[in-house]
Amino acid sequence: MKRRVIASMLAAMMAVALTACGGQAAAPAPAEPAPAPAAEEPKAEEPKAEEPAPAPAAEEKTEEAAPAADAGELIRVGIINNDPNESGYRTANDADMKKMFCEENGYEAQFAYSLKNDEQIAAAQNFIQDEVDYLLLSAADTAGWDSVLQDAQAAGVKVILFDRTIDAPEDLYEASIVSDMAKEGQTAVDWLASQGLDEYNVIHLQGVMGSAAQQGRSGALDEKVAAEDNWNIVNQQTAEWNAEKAQQIVQSVIDSGDKFNVIYAENDDMAKGAVAALDAAGISHGVDKDVIVMGFDCNKWALEELLAGNWNYDGQCNPFQASYIDEIIKNGTPAEKVIIMDEKGFDAKTITQEDVDTYGI
Amino acid sequence: MNTLKKITSNQMFIPLAALLLLIIFNLIMDPGFFKINLVQNSAGNYVFSGYLITILDMGSELAILAIGMTLVTAASGGQDISVGAVIAIGGSVILRVLCGTDPRPEVLKAPIIVAFLISCVVCMIFGAFNGALVAFFRIQPMVATLIMYTAGRSIAAWINNNTLPVISPAASETFAYFGGFIPGIPIPTPVFIAIICVIITMLILKFTNLGLYTQSVGINENSSRLNGLNPEFIKLMAFVLLGLCVAVAGLIKVSRISTINYSVIAKDIEMDAILAVALGGNALSGGKFNMIASILGAYVIQFLTTTLYKFKVSADALPAYKAVVVIFLVVMSAPIVRDYLEQLRKKMAASRKEAAES
Incomplete structure (x- = not known):
């Protein structure tokens, strides 16, 4: 009897834990029924993706171009960000991204979060296999991105960096929206x-x-x-x-x-x-x-x-890069690849309540 | 020889020796380390200040966690690595109850004691979750608690809807007392909280069979079952009690800065808590334990941390120094090394005897 009580308690706890995870995962992945099968197939080949193999990836792309087009006019973006709990900055940044890249604005977005570079790279490989149109990336670390970005280029996935720069040749990405x-x-x-x-x-x-x-x-x-x-x-x-x-x-x-x-x-x-x-x-x-x-x-x-x-x-x-990214996706690649956002410094002597309301995150 | 053996084989030897080593080191390097001043803080109260006070103050959470971690270690023969994440949950619950949905409340939505009690219940439930996995499903404690270690901070963020609530002094001056000073009392409040926790623990261990039962389950689960104990229940209870300790530590943590940062609050504190247990000379494989030694171990770790800060060792290098201590302790307590040392000692005693006889 006691065991049963505890077991049911445990089940309840697990349910709580699941919804907790779900609260984060469910929202960003508005599971579109149409692209789901297309998305599943490449995922089965995940282990293969570990070894950088641009050639087969490109083949797949041509084969499955048709179903991707069928998915509709939604622009598919894969967003790789740092953990939104990391700081108030990241929370504001993530909220801004989620607000912009939603179906109302013509996007189908998938999100991946990690503070670790290797996990982010693995997520990027998944997104490339998933054949997203754009890969939006806020890298945890500046190094180690060359090969995965080359894969992206080979697969025709356009990469836009936001918030963080990386050590990679400029021709591997469309634009980089950063704070200086x-x-x-x-x-x-x-x-x-x-x-x-x-x-x-x-x-x-x-x-x-x-x-x-x-x-x-x-x-x-x-x-x-x-x-x-x-x-x-x-x-x-x-x-x-x-x-x-x-x-x-x-x-x-x-x-x-x-x-x-x-x-x-x-x-x-x-x-x-x-x-x-x-x-x-x-x-x-x-x-x-x-x-x-x-x-x-x-x-x-x-x-x-x-x-x-x-x-x-x-x-x-400035954590609000989403509008800059939206502009690039809709209006094409800018001439200057690195876009530096406006940023201010506030002095306690001159700050006003209005500044607090406008710029506080 | 015999007295030396008695001293070194006493469980309190390791933490006391480590403490003595640190004290001597600091005395030589800078006797000013031990100076305590009476200063006036921003609120206009006179308070003690100095490295020793800092150690007692900052070591409080660790000492409280060491209590629960010792019980878990003794009963289950493993450690809970999710305490840091559950502190984030507990702290988040406190702020959620106090602030409601407004991240910057003008007035508190509930009395602090209510928030704290709810946090206690939540943390004990999470403790029970870990405990149930260990006790009933017989999962390795470290693996079982890995779940909460991974998910805990996300749950904490989710409780507050990903906002970062701040309790300003305007909303409540009392809230900052738990991690700071009560007006008129020159000693930091966390010290008192830690002392109260230690006293309660000691009373429980003295007047109940908790200690005995925990140790017997840790030493031999089957024979304690044959003697009418319920090992599953004892293990579960150890984790629930750790949950309670975590809630208290969480209150101190969020009170210190009146806000929370889910991803960094109490980061890596589980390692320090486990280290405290190990430093207290307790076998990490469970069984017999010495609570006072663990608590002393916690303060020794804080002593080490503060000493390293004083010498401006960069904060990201601290874990490396602690790792050296862990490696030393774990290797020393390994059965192979113990047997070897025992043999060595016997051999030496024998040869000495021979020398004396001839």
Whole structure:
């Protein structure tokens, strides 16, 4: 009897877990009845796809061109993104993509999420086998994409990169819609320089090492510190985008008694963690206070901190690429392959409620 | 020789020796490590500050998790690797109840205690899920909990509809107390929470048969069944209790920053919790356990982490250092190595005896 109760409880739990997964998987895959058989067949050949074999892939394409055309006027896109739970940025980005690439707008979209490059590459191979029209890619890592993009080209799948660039020849993709992370960093560092402090003692909280955002945002600061005598790095560590780690790192600097007057956090979460440590130690921060707090990504709550004068600066990282991509798909490939989006930096002294509502993510 | 053997064979030896090693290292490198200051925090209260306080503060969640992990390890002979993900779920539930559907509420939608209790129930259900897989379906604990390890953070995000709720001080000042300071008390609240958890655990172990039953199931499931115990139930209960510990740790975690980030909250904490159990000298294959040693192990790990931060070892290199400790401990506790050391000791004793006789 007891066993039965527990077994049924277990079944209920599994159902919950399934719906939880379903909540994410079901929405992005509006299972069109017509292309389903076509999609299944190549999937059976999945293991073969592991070895890059462009020639058979191309053959398949010609054979199955007819059913693909029958599927209707919907443009089929395969979207490979990072895990939407990763950050507020990614959540906003994913929501933007889902809003744009839906049936009402003439798209049939499939989504794949991973923070790992190899899993993303496997997903890309699946999409190519699936014969999507466009492959939209936000790569987890910059390296390792050459061969799979060549496969895509051979199969006639057009690739558009968004948010992240990759180390691959430009002719392998149609366009790349990116944030210029180096420019974001430069804007932030220029703003910091304009504050006219006598001495800059910076705690530099980095993102996951090697990510484009980390490299761009660290680069500008590193350059400035190397160039100026009165700019010092008190501590430079990666908190891996993580608020708790940032809190511990800043706490450690406070405990050591080293003096600092700037927190340069490469995302909002880490800035928040840093501020928690400052608050515990009674170090004042914000507009006209002891420590300047800088963040990135423009989360809504972060901009509200700016509005309240608790932080000083927040750099935008524009997550809304979907409209740019839509334009390229509908109007053709642009002359300039790399499209850099408009991005702003907000100063706590000049930010308005309107900015918070418009740019907060 | 005999006293030395007694000391080294005591289970508390490993964590205490590790702690002593860290303390001596820090004393030599910088005695300032042990300085504690009284400073005024932003709210205007006087609070203690210093590395030691940081260790006690940040080590709280780990100590609480170590309690549950010790029980699970002892009963099932395996570890739960889903605690970090279930912390995300528990934290998410707390915020969901407090915030309702508004990610930035003006006022809390429910009392904090209600949110916490609901979170406890949810975490215990997830613990029961893991426990049922282990106890009734006899799946390897690490494999069984791999399910939640993989799915947990997505479930956490799904609970809050993928939004990231923030509880501002305007909505509730009390909420930040659990991960910060209560006005007028200079010691971080997580320290008290950890102490309360430890005391309750000790009382339970002293006045109930939980400890004895758990160990006997871990040592020999069949003979404990023949003695009238229900091994499945004991195992299930160990996982449910771990769920409770996870809920408490989750409350502290979300209270610290008044928000949540599903993919990084309590990331890799399961490794630290397992390491705490191992560092406490408990056999990872189950059976006998020493709760105090595990808890001490948790603080030793935090001591190590804080020391590494102090010396500005980059955060992404920390796991590598911890891995060295794990490798050492696991190898040392392996039966082959133990047998070998035992033989070596006997041989040495014998040769010494001979030398003394001749």
